[in-house]
Every structure is written in C-alpha cells, then in structure tokens.
Amino acid sequence: MSSAVLHLDEVSKTFALAKGRELTAVDKVSFEVERNSIVVLLGPSGCGKSTVLRMIAGLETPTGGTITLGETPVTGPGRDRGMVFQAYTSFDWLSVRRNVEFGMKINGVPAAERREQAEHFIRLVGLSKFLDAYPSQLSGGMRQRVAIARTLANGPELLLMDEPFGALDAETRWQMQELMIDVAEQAQTGMIIVTHDIEEAIFLADKIVFLSAHPGRVKEEIIPAFKSGGRIRSKEELVQTPGYAELERKIMRLMREEGQHE
C-alpha cells in the first residue's frame, strides 16, 4: 500500500452539450496525492482543472475512470474532502465564529469542542479580532480566510481549493500563500490547489500536475527538486532559491507550447 490518500485512475469527463454534441473536458487523467502533501493543478484556461477538482469533491460525476480516497471510491460530496471556492461562500447570516463552526455543528460535534476548534482555526488564519463580526463587515481576503478556516475546522483529509486567491490583491495573496504552508504543516491536511499563477504553483507545490488543454490530459508531473530539504516558507526565500528561476522558465515553456496548440 502506497502512502497516497487519493488516487485518480484514468478519470475522464465528457459533457453533453446542446444538439447532441459532446465535449471531452478531461481525458484519462491519473495522478496521486501523498498524505499531507500539496499538489497543484496547473494549466492553461479551459484545460479542465476545475472539472478535475469538482470530480474529486464529488460535485461532478466522472464519465470514466475511478477516484479513490484511501480505500473508498468517491461517489459524492463528503466532509472528508473540504472545498474552498474562488467565489465568496461565507454564510452571511452567521458570525465568523458560527461560520467556522457550521461544519462541525451539522456533523454533531459537541458545543464545547466546536467552540475551541473554531477559535483555534480562526486564530490560525489571523481573524481572532473578528470572531463575532458578520462576513459583510470583512474584506474579500478576510472572507476567504473565513472560508479556509471553516473548511479546516471540519477536519477534512483533503483540502480542495479552486483558485482560492484569484480575487485578492498581490500582498494579501502572498500572505495567504504563506498561510497555506503553515496550515499544511499544522493541520496535517493534504491539499489540491488549482491555479494558473506559475509563481504560486511553485511556491505551494510539493508536486505540480501540469494539464494540457482540449482535451485535458496530464502533460507532465513536476516535483520541485529544490524543495527536497523541506518546504520554503516565504516568498522572498523562494525567489532566491537556486533552481527556482529555472523551474519557472520550464513551466513558462510548457504554457507557451500549450498556447500554440490553440
């Protein structure tokens, strides 16, 4: 038995379009996610990243292949695979605290434990001062942090994030990226993060799965060699690391190649 938590085995998705036409968005995609590791899905727009993530979340059914989490095949959404969306998903009628408690509450976690867990994760994302604020009083980046805390507090085995920082300004985005490294280590959660930001991908990834477009296939799996001694914790450190520039150039080349196929 390998140490992987998640297996994708030749997973495909064909959408039925109007007038009997079909679109194969994802074609025989296979990869694995190791326990507590961060996998980044990278690729040009429309290559099927979101579709792959949604199939892992159980929000979309594959038309071929299998997805297994641990030993069990994925058949629908569940609390073991928490998802953070690009769009804001805060429950506006609940305070920050109750947003973060939501998952635990519906899963029957006792009130005292819920409270403690929620406060822990709210502290982790740096929102302790806003425990009792409503989401509408928070900035976009803060709301996204609430969503991340809410998902983490629910104790998922895997955290799925679809361009979670896309709508944020550069500075907030760096903060969030560094936060994710902390979280991965503290919460001991595996993550799959979708992005098309190359720098973000290299910073976060233990492994990059690069998808090609039309149809979406795995073009290459890239493991940043310079991280063999451990993850890099800050953006400044990243750009100074030997090997970073080279990897960035390589991925840009892959992106270019994909662009020319259009």
Next chain:
Amino acid sequence: MRSPSPHKSRFLEVRRPVSRRQAALSAIAIWVLFFGIWLIAAEGGMVNPLLVPSPVQVFETTWNLFVDRGFIGDIGISVWRVVLAFAMASALSVPLGVMMGTFPAIEAIFAPFVSAWRYLPAPSFIPILLMWFGTGEAPKLALLFLGVVFFLITLVMDHTKNVRKELIETALTLGANRKVTVLNVVLPAVLPEIVTAMRQMLAVTWTYLVIAEIVASTTGIGAMMMRARRFLKTDEILSGIIVIGVLGLVFDLLFKAAHRWLFPYLQEKR
C-alpha cells in the same frame, strides 16, 4: 463670463443623492400642494361640493366615523381578513416555493400548474366563489388567497433559485445532507428575499380586499364605502380611501421594520 465652479450646486444633478432635509421638505411640499389645490377647488366653489367635499370636511367626517359610528369595527374586520388570508397564502407559498426552487423535480410538478393560474385574474372567480361559499367570510378570504398565492409561490421559487450554487456546494462538501442543506443554508440565504416578496404581495392583498368588500360584503371598509355611496356621502367614501391608504402604509412600514430586525447582518454593509 463666469468660470464654472465645481461647487456650484444646481437643483438637478444626475444621480446625486439629496440631503435628508431636502428629501423631507420635498415630500411635505408635494402633499401640501395636493391638499392646497383640493382645498381651494372645494372652498372656492369650483367643483360640486356634493362630489368633491373639502378636505376639512373629510377629516371631520373621518373623526366622526371613528368616534360615533364604530368605524374601528369595520377597519378591524378588514385588517383581520387581510392578515388571515395573507397568513394562509404565505403558509402555503413559502414552503412550496422554497421546495420548488430547490428541487427541480418538485418544480416540474407544480410550475406548469402555478404559472397557468397566475394568468387568471382572481376577481373572475367572484361569482363562483359566492355560489360555493355563500355570503360569509369564506368567499372573501378565498378571493384574497387566490389573488396572491400563485404570485407569491412564483416569487419565492425564483428567489430560491437565485441562491448561489457555491453556497449549496460548500454545504455539501462540509458534509451536509439534503435536509441540512435546505434548512440551514438555502432557507436562511433566501429568507430576506422572501420577506421582501411578502411585503410586496401584502400590498396586493389590500387591493383584493377592497374588491371583495365592494362586491360582496356588508362589513369592512369597502362595504362602508359602498353604503356611503348609496346615501351620496362622498366625504365618507374619501375617508375610507384615506384609511385604506394609511393602513397599507402602516403594514408596509411594519414589514420594513421586521426586515431590519430579522436581518441585522444586511445593514452592517455600509
């Protein structure tokens, strides 16, 4: 030539909000103008006083109606009809509309039925309602109910459908089952919209109330107005109109206050 100053304030500015003071003054001015014209026309003998009594007389009559003639009883009956019929319509529409907006299978059953009824003007049922239910409260309540229920169902359904998919999917990936998703996410997300829809439909209920009471009632504000017509009491008719207007306004304000009280988080925005 004067140079254009950026601070020069003109009366008409495109989409520039007015101050509270200006808003209040404008509102008072238009009403003063209205009553002024009415007063001058009536007191100056420009109109037949039998058809257009002066506002002073109308207010006196309104006072007398309350003090000597038990007008409050008629008002009570009218309010009770509106509230009861509207409560029944809401009790059906809100759950059904939410279910239809959440489950396409339920929408597929009821939507074709509901939308067909919407095109039938409720007053066209008055003759048959009278035959079925006689002259008691039932035909009036039935008319009010029929007048709003199909619109309210449709509004609630549409608002429920607009609950963002990401909210529902977030709930599912947090481990919510169907029941939790509907009761703890869809319903609270759509509730402010539902209350607003109810506020709009309550105004419509008042419209049907007047129709019901004018056509087929011996009690209530509308019936009082029809009685007054028989005795050529224009002042009493106008009193009725004013009271209906004021009641509609009061209910609207109550709903607005309820909205603010129920959904404090919506006010935090600005």
